[in-house]
Amino acid sequence: QAACISPTPGITEFVGTAMGDTIGLVIANVDPILHEKMKLDPRFRSIGILGGRTGAGPHIMAADEAVKATNTEIVAIELARDTKGGAGHGCLILFGAEEVSDARRAIEVALKELNRTFGDVYANDAGHIELQYTARASYAINKAFGAPLGKAFGIVVGAPAAIGVLMADTAVKTANVEVVTYASPAGGTSFTNEVIITITGDSGAVRQAVIAAREVGRKLLETMAGPAPSLTTPYI
Amino acid sequence: QAACISPTPGITEFVGTAMGDTIGLVIANVDPILHEKMKLDPRFRSIGILGGRTGAGPHIMAADEAVKATNTEIVAIELARDTKGGAGHGCLILFGAEEVSDARRAIEVALKELNRTFGDVYANDAGHIELQYTARASYAINKAFGAPLGKAFGIVVGAPAAIGVLMADTAVKTANVEVVTYASPAGGTSFTNEVIITITGDSGAVRQAVIAAREVGRKLLETMAGPAPSLTTPYI
Amino acid sequence: QAACISPTPGITEFVGTAMGDTIGLVIANVDPILHEKMKLDPRFRSIGILGGRTGAGPHIMAADEAVKATNTEIVAIELARDTKGGAGHGCLILFGAEEVSDARRAIEVALKELNRTFGDVYANDAGHIELQYTARASYAINKAFGAPLGKAFGIVVGAPAAIGVLMADTAVKTANVEVVTYASPAGGTSFTNEVIITITGDSGAVRQAVIAAREVGRKLLETMAGPAPSLTTPYI
Numbered sequence: 001q002a003a004c005i006s007p008t009p010g011i012t013e014f015v016g017t018a019m020g021d022t023i024g025l026v027i028a029n030v031d032p033i034l035h036e037k038m039k040l041d042p043r044f045r046s047i048g049i050l051g052g053r054t055g056a057g058p059h060i061m062a063a064d065e066a067v068k069a070t071n072t073e074i075v076a077i078e079l080a081r082d083t084k085g086g087a088g089h090g091c092l093i094l095f096g097a098e099e100v101s102d103a104r105r106a107i108e109v110a111l112k113e114l115n116r117t118f119g120d121v122y123a124n125d126a127g128h129i130e131l132q133y134t135a136r137a138s139y140a141i142n143k144a145f146g147a148p149l150g151k152a153f154g155i156v157v158g159a160p161a162a163i164g165v166l167m168a169d170t171a172v173k174t175a176n177v178e179v180v181t182y183a184s185p186a187g188g189t190s191f192t193n194e195v196i197i198t199i200t201g202d203s204g205a206v207r208q209a210v211i212a213a214r215e216v217g218r219k220l221l222e223t224m225a226g227p228a229p230s231l232t233t234p235y236i
Numbered sequence: 237q238a239a240c241i242s243p244t245p246g247i248t249e250f251v252g253t254a255m256g257d258t259i260g261l262v263i264a265n266v267d268p269i270l271h272e273k274m275k276l277d278p279r280f281r282s283i284g285i286l287g288g289r290t291g292a293g294p295h296i297m298a299a300d301e302a303v304k305a306t307n308t309e310i311v312a313i314e315l316a317r318d319t320k321g322g323a324g325h326g327c328l329i330l331f332g333a334e335e336v337s338d339a340r341r342a343i344e345v346a347l348k349e350l351n352r353t354f355g356d357v358y359a360n361d362a363g364h365i366e367l368q369y370t371a372r373a374s375y376a377i378n379k380a381f382g383a384p385l386g387k388a389f390g391i392v393v394g395a396p397a398a399i400g401v402l403m404a405d406t407a408v409k410t411a412n413v414e415v416v417t418y419a420s421p422a423g424g425t426s427f428t429n430e431v432i433i434t435i436t437g438d439s440g441a442v443r444q445a446v447i448a449a450r451e452v453g454r455k456l457l458e459t460m461a462g463p464a465p466s467l468t469t470p471y472i
Numbered sequence: 473q474a475a476c477i478s479p480t481p482g483i484t485e486f487v488g489t490a491m492g493d494t495i496g497l498v499i500a501n502v503d504p505i506l507h508e509k510m511k512l513d514p515r516f517r518s519i520g521i522l523g524g525r526t527g528a529g530p531h532i533m534a535a536d537e538a539v540k541a542t543n544t545e546i547v548a549i550e551l552a553r554d555t556k557g558g559a560g561h562g563c564l565i566l567f568g569a570e571e572v573s574d575a576r577r578a579i580e581v582a583l584k585e586l587n588r589t590f591g592d593v594y595a596n597d598a599g600h601i602e603l604q605y606t607a608r609a610s611y612a613i614n615k616a617f618g619a620p621l622g623k624a625f626g627i628v629v630g631a632p633a634a635i636g637v638l639m640a641d642t643a644v645k646t647a648n649v650e651v652v653t654y655a656s657p658a659g660g661t662s663f664t665n666e667v668i669i670t671i672t673g674d675s676g677a678v679r680q681a682v683i684a685a686r687e688v689g690r691k692l693l694e695t696m697a698g699p700a701p702s703l704t705t706p707y708i
Contacts, residue, residue, distance in 0.1 A: 011688060013638055017696055021598045023634050025692075031644045037654035037669075038637075051634025053559060053599065053665060080633065080657035080665035081427070085321030085557030087289060090665040092633040092657055126257045127289065161316065161328040162259050162287025165274075166249055172267045182273035185316035185328055190663040191426040191553070193289060193316035193326040197273075216247060220261075224253055317663070321557030323525060362493045363525065397552065397564040398495050398523025401510075402485055408503045418509035421552035421564055427662040429525060429552035429562040433509070452483060456497075460489055 015107040018114040022052030024107035028100035044096030048103035056089035062113035064140035066106040072097045074143045087159035087193040119235040126225035129217035130157035133236045145198045152203035154210040164195025167213040174212035175205035251343040254350040258288030260343035264336035280332030284339035292325035298349035300376035302342040308333045310379045323395035323429040355471040362461035365453035366393035369472045381434045388439035390446040400431025403449040410448035411441035487579040490586040494524030496579035500572035516568030520575035528561035534585035536612035538578040544569045546615045559631035559665040591707040598697035601689035602629035605708045617670045624675035626682040636667025639685040646684035647677035
């Protein structure tokens with residue numbers, strides 16, 4: 001289940017795979033016709049491509065580390081309704097770069113981060129909860145949610161959505177945080193069965209809010225369908 | 237599979253669970269910041285939360301009985317694209333109340349009704365059909381579909397959507413009913429693979445139309461993939 | 473798995489079933505109220521109904537052959553987010569006809585074509601790729617994608633969407649083709665986890681582009697999750 005930065009399967013654009021049915025690719029020179037159809041910024045001839053069937057939060061957090069570490073920009077974050085029959089999103093994230101080596105490096109970093117960023121995803125047959133936290137949000141988080149750069153940031157997700165409402169309420173009551181976004185099945189999601197809030201503020205407060213939401217969300221999910229273990233190892 | 241109004245799992249907001257991976261919760265005082273982000277009516281400090289992975293019709297009908305029986309209002313009905321890989325919706329329904337005891341009572345009533353309102357859902361590997369009927373529509377049905385209050389009301393659903401088209405045609409040809417809404421994958425659904433009509437009119441006519449649609453829909457579904465039993469016990 | 477144009481199960485509107493949990497139906501005289509709610513063209517009293525849980529491309533290509541062969545028109549192509557937990561679409565396609573015999577014939581042709589048009593769909597646990605090709609696009613393809621009538625036409629689909637990006641880039645670099653549409657999770661799909669391009673041009677070029685995309689897409693999909701066989705028999 002760990003990221004696999006493997007020898008390419010005879011395809012120079014292949015970078016690696018990771019959990020969540022994730023694949024990482026690069027294109028050194030995007031075809032000009034396609035470049036235009038994809039509405040890519042003309043500055044970038046190279047792109048890095050990160051996409052998975054399960055997970056949007058884990059990939060956005062991983063991409064955030066990748067943009068911090070490389071000379072790339074996030075040019076698109078698109079969320080499919082997926083998770084292979086689950087309640088959440090899949091994703092397609094594109095990095096723009098002037099050099100393909102930068103795009104490749106970004107994808108490598110992101111693939112390696114995913115094992116960590118899936119750590120506070122907990123799932124069972126009834127649904128899932130997801131928590132994310134960073135002390136310093138960068139450009140991927142800013143692009144995805146409009147969250148302020150350089151500040152602590154957290155994501156609180158509950159599915160089915162009913163659980164997410166209570167997790168959100170718990171988070172904002174626990175500590176003095178600011179709500180950046182509120183998303184629900186009819187608005188802000190791709191019709192997933194989730195309620196998602198994103199929060200910012202003092203790093204201690206954000207972390208405390210996220211942890212409190214995790215406790216209540218996990219208890220509710222486990223009341224519905226038994227043990228809901230972490231998909232990897234909790235990091236928050 | 238019956239509604240389980242159980243002792244809370246250490247969380248005062250927990251009310252119970254029911255089939256369709258449904259959970260019922262209450263919040264006595266929604267956090268003011270979240271209250272605003274959720275765009276809740278300022279009159280309601282308490283909310284009841286009903287959400288499930290599978291089912292929207294069953295939950296809306298159950299919520300309709302709950303608002304009839306309690307001092308609450310329906311403040312939101314949101315439909316996810318879900319059913320855990322099936323062809324239909326999941327849902328998030330919010331009740332507003334001035335007192336948390338009213339919100340809790342509404343959720344209790346709704347959870348208990350679900351066993352009945354899943355009674356005319358029939359499913360097999362190819363899809364599902366769903367029928368609903370009430371002699372007197374109340375505020376949840378009015379909120380969800382704009383159907384007239386106090387009149388007989390029916391829902392006819394077929395999935396895959398092709399089946400729903402023939403069920404809809406059968407329903408309106410069978411008896412003198414008025415079509416309230418017509419929804420299909422590209423409009424009025426959350427991209428589900430369903431055609432859904434809602435009807436109103438004389439109670440005998442609505443019931444007759446719904447039953448005729450059920451007969452044809454079930455035959456078609458069973459032609460595709462064998463027996464399509466009721467999920468609980470038919471009530472119409 | 474072949475199309476089954478069977479004796480009706482006691483329902484005169486039933487035509488047959490085919491793979492992809494597909495059903496074909498006709499209605500000789502659509503009820504006038506429903507006709508209006510469905511916003512059907514008043515010219516057509518009869519409709520043919522083709523719908524499936526899995527597949528939109530295969531059905532659109534099959535419908536294209538059906539309109540070529542019969543006196544019918546395509547009046548609606550609606551794409552659900554479906555594939556039973558997979559990454560793609562399901563569909564509902566409506567044919568309009570003045571005579572029910574024409575509608576029935578169109579559905580029969582389409583059901584028979586599906587076995588072929590699923591031939592370049594390759595799938596495994598990680599996702600799917602799909603290729604379609606015709607030397608001469610007709611009205612279904614024109615309705616669905618706006619592609620020019622009478623010209624060669626191809627569809628290139630990759631899921632997860634990341635794979636589709638590289639397939640698209642490969643296709644347009646391989647031969648001198650024109651891109652008709654580009655669709656991705658956030659635009660042009662029903663939130664599927666796919667990137668889809670459609671192409672037109674010289675028939676040799678379109679075919680060559682589609683084949684090149686197939687090679688790279690299949691390798692990537694198989695790198696993710698092992699063998700990804702054709703669902704039936706490749707035709708391109």
